[in-house]
């Protein structure tokens with residue numbers, strides 16, 4: 733009995749060590765990828781500039797060799813960016829801690845945390861979460877962070893108070909859709925694609 737308990741403890745400890753080792757590898761990978769991205773962007777920009785010079789300046793026009801060299805620098809940079817992107821996405825996966833989550837609880841907790849601020853800012857929050865949302869596997873902390881960010885942004889956009897609606901509905905068998913809508917200042921149309929490009933989206937200005 734004692735032997736089994738010992739074995740179990742050793743196993744749990746081993747697992748914990750493995751998890752923390754993977755987390756530090758993940759942080760390291762993310763840090764390296766991030767640091768490399770800046771000089772890569774600089775190389776890319778300058779190689780592009782050299783390429784343009786070679787293409788448009790009369791005296792280089794005939795020199796195919798130089799143009800090929802510039803192209804090969806640019807395609808190597810592309811390859812490096814692909815690698816750093818994969819490294820970042822790998823790090824994100826390692827740093828995930830998956831558990832069974834209940835979306836309604838997560839959103840309620842985030843709102844509980846913000847309700848004083850809503851009151852102070854005269855923001856009326858309404859929440860409509862469909863009853864048929866199943867629990868699913870995800871990273872609870874990251875989801876909280878995500879909602880906190882989106883709601884904070886909405887609050888920041890409603891400096892004079894207003895309405896914020898949150899609606900969560902089931903979207904077919906595999907998807908859940910979350911809508912966060914505020915009647916604040918809105919995001920100019922030309923900036924909206926950039927918001928989606930960063931992986932976040934939310935309902936726009938209510939008309």
Ligand SMILES: Nc1ncnc2c1ncn2[C@@H]1O[C@H](COP(=O)(O)OP(=O)(O)OP(=O)(O)O)[C@@H](O)[C@H]1O
Pocket residue numbers: 881885886888889914916917918919
């Ligand atoms: N609901 C919203 N309504 C209007 N503008 C928004 C909304 N959400 C985001 N934005 C605009 O997008 C910008 C970027 O948002 P993001 O959350 O990335 O950064 P931030 O809010 O400026 O800073 P941080 O979240 O780091 O404190 C905001 O500064 C704001 O101009």
Ligand SMILES: [Mg+2]
Pocket residue numbers: 881884885
């Ligand atoms: Mg923000």
